[in-house]
Amino acid sequence: MSYFFELPLITDLTEDQQMALDELKSIAISGGAGTGKTVVSLWRHIQNMETSNKYSVIVTYTKTLGHYLSMSVTAIENNKKYKLKNITPPSRQVFTLKDFNKLEGQWKVHEIIIDEAQDLKLETLKKIKTHADTISYGADFNQQLYEKTVNEKEIKNLFGKNIEYNLQQNFRNSYHILNFVKGILPNFHISQSTLDELKDENIGIKPIMFISNDFEKEIEKIIEIINEFKSDTHNIAILLPFGETNDYTKEQSVDKYYDELKNKGISCSKYYNKMKTDNIEIDNIHITTFKSAKGLEFNTVIIPEFHKFKDNVKKVSVVNEEDYYVAFTRTKKNLYLMSSEKLDFIDNDICEIEYLKDNYNSKYISNRNNDDIPF
Incomplete structure (x- = not known):
């Protein structure tokens, strides 16, 4: 779609x-x-x-x-x-x-x-x-x-x-989204008057960080989120720092997550700047980079590999706090973070935290025929 x-x-x-x-x-x-x-x-x-x-x-x-x-x-x-x-x-x-x-x-x-x-x-x-x-x-x-x-x-x-x-008036983000942004990125100006206004008019729900060091469980949770919300009018984005896969970026690349989801029967689109195409397709389940998401908005945003946030902004020249600001503020409703560990700079005041247990059961049921080509 x-x-x-x-x-x-x-x-x-x-x-x-x-x-x-x-x-x-x-x-x-x-x-x-x-x-x-x-x-x-x-x-x-x-x-x-x-x-x-x-x-x-x-x-x-x-x-x-x-x-x-x-x-x-x-x-x-x-x-x-x-x-x-x-x-x-x-x-x-x-x-x-x-x-x-x-x-x-x-x-x-x-x-x-x-x-x-x-x-x-x-x-x-x-x-x-x-x-x-x-x-x-x-x-x-x-x-x-x-x-x-x-x-x-x-x-x-x-x-x-x-x-x-x-x-001044924010039409996209809820109080809980901007309160999270202010907590994670304190140097970015978000006025208290904006937060107070949103608290009265659009309090929303807190972002949720799912914690697991099992990649398959992470993918299962992403698919569960997609299946919970997908509809003709609900846009879902999976946002990552990098587009193509190489030795450093492979865990955080658009290509990796696109291939994983396509292989499990999820219909979606992808885009990043180095793709050699003039015909861009944007489906309402879209996997893209932080930079390429700018200017767009989605009902639900999923950010994998969030445990690498601090390392990325300190060590990687092409990713900075502004990139994460863009990623966080793309959502109109839901923000989900995927992390392999508990992060000491995030607490329950700004974000709900949920561990994906070993007995986690995904609601995902593939409707793809076994002999379908998965890409």
């Missing part, structure tokens, strides 16, 4: 979101994970194209988010005419950074909207600026995952006239 996405109605936007949407000048949207920055960007683009007779495009860094945005955008008639200084705009509405850099010519549009702008380099932003008089962007520097990208001061200097809108 495909990834389920439903763009919120324009009438459901908050006052702050509506103000940002209706602003005629260039905007700069900030706010934490789950505050609706991408929703505002999507609606601004749709409103430009459908009601304001403006041609706009959306640019984002990752292929996965680009695919997600493309699914979300309302189709516009190809033969609609726009007054663009006699310059023909590109035919597409959503571009990954890689595809945007392939564009040639002196084309121009009314507005370019950059989603996850903190992931782009300053020189790239300067290039984008030449293709529209109006440049709007959304950014959260808590989610800056790549080195040598623009910093907050640089982007504000470059787009100094943009009207700033800071979104």
